[in-house]
Amino acid sequence: MSLPAELPYRHGKPLLPSLMARLRLLNPYTLVVGSVFTLLALPLVATLFYALATRWGASLTPDGLTIKWFIELWATPRFLAAFGRSILIAVSALILSLILIVPVVFLAHTRYPRLDNLMNGLILLPFAVPPIVSSVGLLQLYAGGPLPIVGTPWILIPTYFTIVLPFMYRALANSLRALDVASLMEAAQLLGASPLKAFFLVVLPNIRIGIQIAVFLAFSFLAGEFVFANMLVGTRFETLQVYLNNIRGASGHFTSALVITLFVFTLLLTWLGNRQPATEGQPVDEADDTLSGTDLTAPIHNVTPDADSRGTR
């Protein structure tokens, strides 16, 4: 039986149903969530308005609305170049990451279960060590020596691999676990497939959605990366975030349009990542993983509220 959430200690005369409904809207819990929602939305809404304003001096309302800032932005070659570089770097880093991570996560879930424990420890490193600390080491290690790649995009690609590793590994591990990949491999091999064939024909198609989610999440994460891009490469290979930082002197409306564009781009990626094909049910089984509090790595993108805790147990 599912009962609507009710204030536990409210005891009064019965109220008219319509009045009850109106009171529900005003209940303190709704108010709290609504306020925090508003609080979080404020900077975004302000920026959006600013990006759409013709001119906005020291007054409360803009003089008029326009999309000329967006048009101007999209006609700026430097912006387009930065956009292209960001995408290039992110895509390269993601391809590298997939090539490196997929075999590891696969072997950890078939042949070497202890590898999974090791990996779960290792993937905490990119979280525990702030990027600024890593970049101190990276700057010194790769400024000269046998591999002088500081200042080139080549240092960003493997570095980005390290920071998307936690997302990717956890997302892939979750989908492999949901698949019970060990039995699947055994079944495929009993039916005559070589391990490699079994992997490409059976496992890979089944974790495609897991990979898709991981890739898009990582992409949106990389699109917002600034510290490494600025510290290791800077203006020599200007990405979107670095570009945004470098044009701080430009018109506020113009930068606002850029901020909104970035946000929408990220949104689009997240949406693409979470979009589920209508025909396939995607097992999202991360609730337990995110309980510990120290585990940042499993983003809870598909959390649905526990509608009926009585019934599900």
Next chain:
Amino acid sequence: MMPPRLKRWITSPVMWLLPFAIIFGAFQIAPLVWVMISAFKTPDGWGLAHFHEIATSAFFRQAIGRSLEISFMSSVLGLAIAAVTCHSMHRCGPRLTRAMIAFTNMTSNFAGVPLAFAFIILMGANGMLTLMLERIGIIDDFNLYSRTGLIVIYTWFQIPLGILLLYPAFGTLQSEWREAASLLGAGRVAYWKHIGLPVLWPSLAGTLTVLFANAMGAYATVYALVNTSYNLMTIRIANLVSGDLFLQPELASALALVLVVILVIVTLIQQWLMRRSYHVTSR
């Protein structure tokens, strides 16, 4: 024809782990190890000279102090707001809750430079909110580039992260516990004191640690906001390796190591506190 031993070696599964190990080692572990080593490298050999400099310099001490202060304030505030929000999310309609989760996911990605710009537009000297609040008379002089301003913006990006981390934990609070407690004579305050908070305590402590680490390591937002004019640990570290003046990478390493050690200590304290609290095996 390949010799069979070589062939076996190349096709062995361990080979597939090698590229991962190399790249991860070179770009994650090696920089960290380098920082740890070079922090002790002094012009005349090895020693603690850099740490001594950090400890005696008022400038560095200020950076550490301000980093700790802003991180602590913003993570406590962020945690409190996130906790109240998560509690409310479990009590309000499912549609609002779903919208809130989607929205927190969106905003948790909105950080760094764009966030700083959005805040300048909202709360800068001529920001919309600043003007509005000044008109109403709630504030008379708000400075986004000050300690308070940084705490506000840090808190803003801590809230979504806190919500995402805490939301599942609040789901483990069963309404029957509150009901059972009320039948046994406990009011709202007694319930939270004896049951709600103790049950949530591990998650709250864990989340606080993550938020604190998140704030201590934050660089992009504050860099975009104040460039190097506000004295924080991450700003100092960055300035020592990529600033316009003379570079001191060893000193940067030492300061970076101090930062890492602070994070490790905080994590250890949290683990120690958790060990003292009750532990529930997964239900």
Next chain:
Amino acid sequence: MLATDTSSSALAIQRDDTQREGGLLTSALRERAADQHYLKLSGLAKSFGSTRVFSEIDADIARGEFITLLGPSGCGKSTLLRAIAGLNNVDAGQIIVNGHDITHLPPQRRGIGMVFQHYALFPNMRVVDNVAFGLRMKKVQPEERERRVNEILRLVELTDHAQRFPHQLSGGQRQRVALARALVVEPQILLLDEPLSALDARIRRHLRDQIRDIQKSLGLTTLFVTHDQEEALLLSDRIFLMHQGRILQQGNAEALYTRPVDATAAGFMGHYNLIGRELAQPLLGYLSDGPRVALRPEALYLQPDSSLYGLQDSQVNFPTQALPSNSGPACPGVIRRHQLLGNIVRYEVDCQGLRLNIDVLNRSSRQLLPTHLRVQVYADLDEVQALADIPAASPTAKQAS
């Protein structure tokens, strides 16, 4: 078995206190009257939006009675229990305990103990602290608290587990902790919300007996919610059968089992055969009064068709069942299948266009009647229930699940 010497327990003493004061005859009478109407529910109603959960709930419960609210899930029984506890408010009506109107009191001040289906133990507290919680809230002195907690833990046989956390206990042990936690504060009324349904069968039986023993020894007024008719029949002084938010029938186990008031009640209790009166005529030999007839499966008798008996395989050694003194006419039928229910075999027999459930004591597996066997069916006319209600939803005696 449970230790029965609880006369020394604080709970029993408290009960004596209330009885001792009856010095005058009048007050004694008044008290007895109060005891008869210890818990009074009048006109209770509750809706969520346009959905009625329960309405027109009237009941009079005596002190020390064990009442079971029985009904299918969704019948409103749990919500009614929660309303009595104060966990849900009611839209109309009154709840009166021992002469005090508690309808609008918050749960903390009702003096009602409750045991939840999923235990609702506080996971952060050891068994002792869970049990002591209510006493702490009442600011009972530590020594007194310890004494009472130990006593109640002895009563539920959990003394050895006092220092464990809930997650270290089995389901049955957890529910005993929950019971102890509810009992230790000496509630005026104990509410049990399907306390056994999360447990496995063996533990369930044991705990069921334990609950009944404790309830009797403490003389505690108890309301027990269940959807399991066997539990209800075994435990209760009286059963309130609930259906669609109303109390359909109330009475003791015997009355509910043998004299259902209508088709719904008959459908829920036992596995009644519900038959329209015209269809029942060949079985009964007369046209019944009510529009329907209810016949329990054990009130029908089976005999292999004598004309075929000799032709059957010799291994079918079905003894002729002694027919009741007042049996109806023989009705030819065919066995469709049987279910073995332990000591009972339930045959489904097609008989004159009816499908009847017929229970026969399972004496020996060699006496099982094969499918397709032709039989004669007899009804015990003394057990025929004519139902005087409007045709109910369920057309045949399907098992209530």
